[in-house]
Amino acid sequence: MSKNLTTRAEDYSKWYNELVVKADLAENSGVRGCMVIKPYGYAIWEKMQAELDRMFKETGHQNAYFPLFVPKSMFEAEEKNAEGFAKECAIVTHYRLKNDPDKPGKLMVDPNAKLEEELIVRPTSEAIIWSTYKGWVQSYRDLPLLINQWANVVRWEMRTRLFLRTAEFLWQEGHTAHATRKEAIEESEQMMHVYADFAENFMAIPVIKGLKTETERFAGADETYCIEALMQDGKALQAGTSHFLGQNFAKAFDVKFANAEGKQEYVWGTSWGVSTRLMGALVMTHSDDKGLVLPPNLAPIQVVVVPIYKTDEQLETITAVVKQLVSEFKKQRVTIKFDDRTTQKPGFKFAEWELKGVPVRIAVGPKDIENGTFEVARRDTLTKEVVSKDEIVTYTTDLLAQIQKELFDNALNYRNTHITEVNSFEEFKSVLDGKGGFVSAHWDGTAATEEKIKELTKATIRCIPLDRVEQAGSCVLTGAASVGRVLFAKAY
């Protein structure tokens, strides 16, 4: 099964595309650019959702739901935002089909059912949400509004890739409104930290926190905070963004409040989101040439048990032992599956669960039953241990925690050895063409230089790291003055 997977060294991009499909995460649909998220992939997304949702609620947010459609006049109210998304949006113009008089059994758009005003399928929901907030906010007592929405959005991308860039994707989008600038900035920073915490401690993906440059900023934001991850091919992936919107949307939608002194002021806003793109980051951070490698926190199946037997009698004995094991694991809240299919051989099963990234595999045969042991295999390191019956539960739960930690440590180690400080444009290019990763370089702060570097190298400024040291230098391209290094990379 996995022997058919293209290796990363052969063709990283092909490896990714194949793996997503073969591991049953997702597939392309009959609708251009839209994917089907298959049950195994969706189960991982559900685990992400549950944890993020918990974190959002813990920080005081509530969920709500806003319309899928945005009338054109509402869409264009915040000009920068509209401009940013106008070129890639799906537009509903009609509301009825009718029988096609020329083609029996076929339907056609009914020209008499044209909408008075076109509806944009939301590419993001600031417009519809701020138009609603206008009715919700009168006084400072109504603030802050701390709201999140789980939804589908559509961006009509021309070149799509499963999870990484699809016309429709699933995400959450937080939209908050505050009485003061300071509070809104704190909220956007807080959510960036929540995302980083989630990426690192739950997904085992190390991230760099930073600010986007003006060029890379969200359309309609005053500031975009982001978390940037590094994939195994040396390309960066933006894993989440949190925007400080200033009063831009409040002004566009006339959302004012009476402050404690009774004076009318515009509300301050934030928005923040992560999407099914995280599934792509997950695959590309940990997986290998044999298939997926899933961190235990996100694995729909954490432990799979494969029986090794020749006779029905052996299977019966093994089954009795495994059933008890399964119930003990369940008590420890470990998700365990007993793969007792009689239609497949153990070798097939091993390959299948490797491909699907199940963190721990336990094999048990007649010899193990005799010896009171199990064979425990780690998916990430592909190593095996023989473990006694008495120790198996503790051993495995400890092992799951260890795998979670080591996946992060390994990814962190890879990431850290792929941040290279350069001081000349020659060096800049040679690192990008060589080992890749983040290139830490001085930049003169202009959009023109940023654009020129992108043209020459395909690298963009991923972020101005929050923890960067202010340090005078000269721009790696122009030699002009710089106040500190920024991180460049080729990116997804």
Add this chain to the structure above:
Amino acid sequence: MSKNLTTRAEDYSKWYNELVVKADLAENSGVRGCMVIKPYGYAIWEKMQAELDRMFKETGHQNAYFPLFVPKSMFEAEEKNAEGFAKECAIVTHYRLKNDPDKPGKLMVDPNAKLEEELIVRPTSEAIIWSTYKGWVQSYRDLPLLINQWANVVRWEMRTRLFLRTAEFLWQEGHTAHATRKEAIEESEQMMHVYADFAENFMAIPVIKGLKTETERFAGADETYCIEALMQDGKALQAGTSHFLGQNFAKAFDVKFANAEGKQEYVWGTSWGVSTRLMGALVMTHSDDKGLVLPPNLAPIQVVVVPIYKTDEQLETITAVVKQLVSEFKKQRVTIKFDDRTTQKPGFKFAEWELKGVPVRIAVGPKDIENGTFEVARRDTLTKEVVSKDEIVTYTTDLLAQIQKELFDNALNYRNTHITEVNSFEEFKSVLDGKGGFVSAHWDGTAATEEKIKELTKATIRCIPLDRVEQAGSCVLTGAASVGRVLFAKAY
């Protein structure tokens, strides 16, 4: 606050519309026919989702996600289904906006960005899902497919009402594929029972299980099972449907499998769904002229504590007592809120929580502190008890269970006294114009009679109850032969 609510006797429909908005469940948006589900309403929906999702998984189903859009050619593949939804669907025809040259700052649909094939925003997902299943099913080993999706769908209804009928709504849709007719029928029946169980035991809404007549059947189904509830105004509400699709979609999308003998056969299908419409059923089953009445299982806040005090010192003493109470309730997994707002008086708070349907209110003042008591008020009966500190937790958890049960019993009693057997069309009309509810009558089995009765009375056949007794009779309208009674009602 609640004094402004129209009473049910004055105008039931207006009472409903006002209540949904005033209780912060939902509101109309700036998009025709689409609603905003507000945080309080969404919290109730989340509780429904969690429980249904648990029940689906317990019966072996997995979640997945399929595209929002259905290309026109795919949409029209199953003719009956297409015909059923063609008249009310939103259609995407373009994928880009551009600056309007005649109106600075405004956007227009870019005529150069017309889609080659129009996309229908899913009104239901049979078409897109069965086109996908074609790739998933080769052999009987791939069956059954037991899949559910949580999604938004769009039906371009001309007359909309919050929750009951909106252009966009949220729902779940199960789509399963089976090797045999028998298995598919069993699945559709099972899901009807799951829905009934959920409605009765979780939402406290009694339902009648039955089959739809051909006229009322889902477009593309061979049989539609349903659960029907009765609202306080004597109108019925379809609360969930489960369809046996026969091989209709398998044939339309050419989904075949090799059976155990290697012979190619078409797959058998089911689909089943419940939607945010259930929120409407919830409101209209239990609520009263003072506002919402929520069953404890669905209440985002089960218990609210309101302090009664004059001095800051009193509030401090009360707060200390309440904090301990709150932590004891949390241990019992009771959702409790301490309403310690200093900006509002107790009377205002009482009215607000009554309006929002919190099942139990605990009031505590200086006298209670002295006496070691609390005043416990039930939202449903509006009765109060004084309960001692030692007993408060047990008393309240028992009370919550009792409220849950009594809400169901009361609704059941109302429903049972509103099923009237009639034997003449005069009686039929007089019951409908009088107390309303379900009218149990003989029907000759023809669509023509069904249609005629609808014309004359606005009543439709809600279902052929599963538990009906076969019994010869004569049709209430035509006098023609009938094999048993069916249930008519005016319906939402």
